[in-house]
Amino acid sequence: METLLDTSKAVPVSGNVLVDKKKLMELVDQLRLAIPQEVKAASEVLSQKDHIISQANLDARRTKAQAEDDYHERLDQSEITEIAQKRADDTLAEAEERANRIIKQTESDAKTRLVDADAYALRSLRSLEKQLNNITESVRKGIDMLAEETVVTANGYRAAN
Numbered sequence: 199m200e201t202l203l204d205t206s207k208a209v210p211v212s213g214n215v216l217v218d219k220k221k222l223m224e225l226v227d228q229l230r231l232a233i234p235q236e237v238k239a240a241s242e243v244l245s246q247k248d249h250i251i252s253q254a255n256l257d258a259r260r261t262k263a264q265a266e267d268d269y270h271e272r273l274d275q276s277e278i279t280e281i282a283q284k285r286a287d288d289t290l291a292e293a294e295e296r297a298n299r300i301i302k303q304t305e306s307d308a309k310t311r312l313v314d315a316d317a318y319a320l321r322s323l324r325s326l327e328k329q330l331n332n333i334t335e336s337v338r339k340g341i342d343m344l345a346e347e348t349v350v351t352a353n354g355y356r357a358a359n
Contacts, residue, residue, distance in 0.1 A: 199225050199329050212343065214336030222333070229326060233319045240311040247304035254297035261293045262286070 202222060206215040265286025269279070 199325075203329070209336065209340055212336070212339050214339055216336075216340075217333055226326065229322055233315075233322060240308065240315045243304070243308045243311050247301070247308055250300050250304050251297070254293075254300050258290070258293040258297055261289050265289050 199222075202217060202225065203215060206217045208215050265282075269282045269286055271282075
């Protein structure tokens with residue numbers, strides 16, 4: 199948009215520029231396409247979060263099942279039974295801790311991406327709003343200037359007749 203403003207024709211005396219509407223609309227369309235990409239990236243992180251949580255839960259269930267199998271195999275041996283139970287409990291606790299860490303990290307990443315996407319969209323929209331306001335102001339000044347010149351010309355024409 200800056201390039202478009204820099205390359206646009208200047209309106210004499212007013213400090214305003216005439217902007218090619220077609221080019222401006224192309225830039226607005228590009229902005230509309232770019233913002234959903236950021237939102238899509240945040241959605242992908244959220245979908246990955248569900249996959250990671252599912253995988254962590256599956257790993258925890260497998261670990262627990264394996265620990266329970268070990269426990270039952272060694273049930274007849276008292277010393278080994280105590281060791282197996284402790285190992286199973288430790289393994290399950292580690293798996294649960296790992297799953298919780300992964301869940302927290304994934305949620306944090308998703309929130310960060312959503313916040314970043316929202317901030318980007320807000321900055322882009324505010325910039326576009328500023329530029330549109332500048333363009334609108336330029337158009338308004340041009341209209342006022344032409345209207346004033348038309349009145350002066352019409353009054354001069356009437357006075358001559």
